[in-house]
Amino acid sequence: MIARSLWLAGAASLAFCASGVRAENSTPNTPADSAPEVVAPETEAPDTEAGDTEASDIVVTARRRAETAQNVPIAISVVSGAQIDSTGAFNVGRLQQLAPTLQFYTSNPRNSAVNIRGIGAPFGLTNDGIEQGVGIYVDDVYYSRVASATFDFLDVAQIEVLRGPQGTLYGKNTTAGAVNITTNQPTFDFEAKAELSIGNLNFKQAKAAISGPLSDTLAARVAISATSRRGTIYNVATDRWTQSQDNIGIRGQLLWKPTDNLSITLVGDYNKQDAVCCSSVFVRTGATQRPLNRQYEALAAAQNYQVVSRNPYDRLTDLDANLNAGNEIGGAALRIKWDVGPGTLTSVTAWRYWDWQPENDRDFTALPIVTKSQNPSQQKQYTQELRYNVSADRFDFVVGGFAYYQRIDTQGTEAHGPASSRWTLNPSSALANDPSVLDGLTAINTQYLKNTSLALFGQATWKVSDHFSIQPGIRVNYDKKKGFYQRRVFAGDRSPVVYGPTDAVTLARLGVFAPQEISPTFSDWNFSYDLTATYKPDRDLLFYATYAKTFKSGGINQNGVPSDASNNPILAAATVKPESVHHFELGAKTEFWDRRATFNLSAFRTDIKNYQANVNNGQFGVLRGYLANAGKVRTQGVEADFSVRPSARFHAYVNGAYTDAKYVKFVDAPCPPELSGGSNSPPNCDISGARLPGVSKWAFSFGAEANVPAKFLGKDGQFYLGYDGNYRSDFSSNPTPSAYTWIDGYALSNFRGGFRTGDGLDAYLWVRNAFDRNYMEQLSVGPGNTGLIVGLPGDPQTWGGTVKVRF
Template sequence: MIARFLLLASVASASFAVPSAFAQDAAPEQADPAVQPQNPRGDVIVVTARRRQETAQEVPLAISVIRGDSIEATGNFNIVKLQQLAPTLQVYTSNPRNTSVNIRGLGVPFGLTSDGFEQGVGIYVDDVYNSRVAAATFDFLDVAQVEVLRGPQGSLYGKNTTAGAINITTNQPTFDFEGRAELTVGNLNYKQAKAAISGPLSDTIAARIAIASTTRRGTIYNVTSQRWINEQDNLGIRGQLLFKPNEDLSITLAGDYSKQDPEGYGTVFVRVGRTQRALNRQYDALVAAANAAGRAYQVPSRNPYDRLTDLDSNLNAGNKIGGASLKAVWDLGAGTLTSVTAWRFWDWKPENDRDFTGLSIVSRSQNPSQQDQYSQELRYNYTSDRIDFVLGAFGFKQRIDTQGTESQGIDASRWSLTGAQAANASILDGLTASNTQYLKSTSAALFGQVSWKVTDALTIQPGARLNYDKKSGFYERIVTNGQGQVISCTPVPAAGSVLAAQCGVYQPQSTSPSVSKWNFSYDFNVNYKIAPDILAYATYAKSFKTVGINQNGLPLNSVTNLPDLSASTVKPESVNHYEIGIKTQFWDRRATFNLTAFRTDIKDFQATVNGGQFGTVRGYLANADKVRSQGIEADFKIAPSERFSAYANGAYTDAKYKKFTNAPCPPELSGGTLQAVGATPDYSQPGVAGALSPRQCDISGQALPGVSKWAFSYGAEVNTPVTLLAKEGQIYLGVDGNYRSHFQSNASPSIYTRINGYALTNVRAGFRGEGFDVFGWVRNAFDVNYMELLQVAPGNVGLIAGQPGDPQTWFGTIKFSF
């Protein structure tokens, strides 16, 4: 670890990258002048990470700050793209609902998403908590700044977060009239338009409204529908009213609405991996058997970067997100009282192809959901010469309703059954599982943090949180056969019967899980100002992620083949976090170098596991005994003059299961007849067709999914003053890029789901002056082929599908402001 620490430090110190991508080069316009440093050349970033305005270099925690205009300049317009600027952030998505946002490998269980768990990375927009990652997949709209806070944040934020927080701040209404407009066009029929206007309505009321529209042709061509899929079709609007009757009180009413209606999301064929299923029941043999019976099926391409697919189910990803909030800030002299009242909604209307093929195995798969959430936060901030503190209360209420439908198709029998039944399409064709479910979630908390300035250099900062959570759910699955008749699987049907075959795919079940839990957590930080521009700190945090429930149905017991009721709830995570860091500025504050080392130990880690079933219960929550994430992060930035700036950020993250002895097995150890109950698992025959398969696998010591050990982001910008077309301004050239080493794309690491490392480079060039900016840019300039996500097709047939990353794209942008 010491060698890696020194290596990373040396790389960061010697690299050049663009600080225009990070907010460390300027303060937001609304920054308090009191926090400005005396040195006019100094690098100033004003943040609200600790619920008060201060410079980022004064905050004793690991934080990345990214300005809104810098996000736009690098072509990143939503949370999914942020990981290209922040190396310790991991964002993976197969559609908006199934989106994982992790920091240091921790946060949301990787894989199919369940409503019944909490996210470990809190996403806040203007202090409003978004309870689901899916409800925060909107385009960035009129964003001023994004702060990525790493590590537990339970003593400062409304909702407890064990891995970190993403704090998004939008531009606020102004009493000076201002506006901006932006238009971008590019290849793949890319079109994006943005506009915002702000100004006074009276001496005490100001308003701001912003709108954005983004469309782009898809990157994968579906030969079945003869359409490009995985497109972008987004529209967003945000309005704010500010009432400021005096200098001590401000009240802001905000509302927003976003709509996404793309044709998506689909996958391409990537590879076939050998499993332990009988050889004649694996992918290639099953396709050959279907063709021998009269089909003429052939995947359109076995090269995933041809970007061809043949999915035969409808594909939709309708996503509506919105809400309203009322924020009041009252300056009481020594302290400030803040109230944030909010309502959010999320309406999800999907249609998917869950067999990942052009065969009709799963003919229909959809789980539309409707969410309402209400939150109230009260917070009091006090500041004095020696004592600062934050004291807060938070209440949260959420309801999610889901109506699911999954049906088997004409090819399902051949895929899932054996013997004579495999040739009888009518057994499974039309078999339908109709699911009704809801989740009710309530949370309440008291939290606070104190900063005691023992001396001018030494500060001690304890924090604590008392939290109550209650979750109750309902899940009912009704199964009907191809004739529309309701079937029952109790008593257990006779082996070899049609009913037994149908129950082996979908079993009716009904559950009503309910659980509640009190939790107490705390943190302790000590920071010391070694010199005016050098801050060292150490943090310990005892945190938690509250209990979860399995809300999408229960897995079947491998012995009785009945729903496993013991899996209804999952234990809370218990987190111990340790962190040390140093923040430095030198060369008259033209250069900044920050270094952080961390370790997080989690007991009862909440993981998404995959049962390999074709039914709706493929992914569910379970507890891994112990997980550990540790690593080193370095951030370096230099701005020797107004004509050149650069940055480099790097992270080494070692995140692994320390103990997970009863995990589901990867595909190469699945699909065969199960080993005897109680037998010592035999892992010696991976990929051997017909071999006995372990009932569970010990994956202790293996890497967590979605985490690259090494990740870097970098860039640079150079400019020169010119007069062009009678306009004074600057011609500039910029480059930015990122690298990620290989990572796993399956909860249980598999030889078939390893995604190789890749490096992406983006370039831009333009001419800017007062009130305008005209530039062109190219993303993935070298047209690198890479995979964003790999998925194991259900049924243990060995099919691996995936989503290739965007190819080379180019754009031109015109921006005006006044």
């Protein structure tokens, strides 16, 4: 009781962090809701005796039932909570360093995308009118907002990254894959854990979790988390560091288990970010087809402006507009598991919300060109999933239904300042020398989206023999979207700016902000299916082949559409066709050397017709981006995962992927900046054959850890040294490949070393990006076809220490 009281007092005084996970050498403890306890993956050292060299089986729930990862005919990467902690991969952005086929891109929490094998969501500005191709699930609850991926993982036990379509098993249809996150569950045995990390850049992170019984049938678990860090880019205009981290989260669970056959879990979580974000740095300029006096260098010189630094790795910026990235996400869920008849009935009812309060500087300079750019947004979603699972000697199946409703409201304000006329208008025009023409010009955007999705799905496994099985799956889906978009424009004196008057000032203003109102709608039925054949000649070898015919729901354009010659919105562009997906995959999984080593191999090809792509407009505020269908996209490649554990004192892993993802046919794509801006520039470009954005052809992750038994400060344990690294080759950072936006390949190295004991103490030092490699995470084309290229540098070298305890 004394230890428990001390723990509770310590957790309360810290008021810090979550993602509390089992320490590396912990003893397995079955959670109270009868879900399988996940064990450490191949890259984590389990609690084994010195002579035990056989790795523990990794239990996953990818097919909605507990089974070992090596028996699942799916390409899957498994990362334990312990590995997340030890490698510092505490959100999806860092998780991609451990899973080579996962790509995560973000310029701010709203403009974030998660892709697998190069597909999932179009690269560029977020458009609420379409679905994500990669589903994020936390304890069976679908998270529709990728913004949730920017938060810290909260009390995570295990993460499964599933590659390939998953629509016949998971609630929301996903064409590229899923990130399936399992958190630690309430237990009827008391347990508590805490973790504190400090490092350079004023990094502070704390995690705490406590779990135990409230009665014989009621258990509770609470986890809290906090992360703060100084930013990595210094803004000389405001004397502030930007790109900071300021996250806090809490997750609480109540488990009622009146009988062995019934468990009911009530979950609530709250997460908030209040970072100084998001900025960029000057990278370079590139020639466009604009007249020379309308390109960046001439426009900057005309206003005596010089950027604070032309070396992006000085990490200096001079943005003059307010920056903010207020981000709040939370929700509640009720999960019921009832063993009834020959199977288990599962019901998951959830409500989630998202509140986004941004402020940006869209001209990327210290000049008052765009003085305000903000699109605050509020979302609520409701989901209900019902599944029935049966496992028998020769026949397993899952049948279920899923209902989803989402409402998003967005209120946008964009305004120009006194420097806009000289920057935006043709310098040969007398209006360019009159600041009042565009000073105060403001667009007020109002939009909403109502999104409804209903589905029935099922998947069965017929074990034809002890070695061969077939697994068919089907899904019937109905989607309906209803949207509204309105843009009203006002001059600096608050008078409306509308079409009709033909005076030069009005036309100049309409060339920057154009009023528009549309009410797009979309609805459609879809039928999809898949078939997997599995051959398992012995315990340690499995082969599988999969074909899937699936889809991604059609969508609507929520950010406006182009206008015709009469200035009327082109309503044909208001809706986007569904993607039609054909997916093929072959794989092999094997264990050898008395199960000391594991090697998995997969080859895949995915063809997508009517691929949903972003089309960007270069002018200020006219139309930032809208969705269109590319003719056809293909991604294909090979993935391999290898791990070895010759003894309890050493283990190592290498994971690699070759991905060839390209536009097979896209004849009316937006042109790159070098072909844009001139009076004779093509209205669109044929980029058939070009590589998809954000995709590296080669990606690897690799690492090792060694330990030796020792006694330190009177405690028996082990000293250990670990290394984790990753490499990715070059990739395009623009929806249409441009010579100005290729990001060079780079490799990162992380080291850790410390001492841990079998009773829950772990203390270690760490360094990430150990060799202080300069690299870019993302490049963006500045507005207006001026040739400005800005970027977001990756984190510099960071170092610190961590102490973890478990009771």
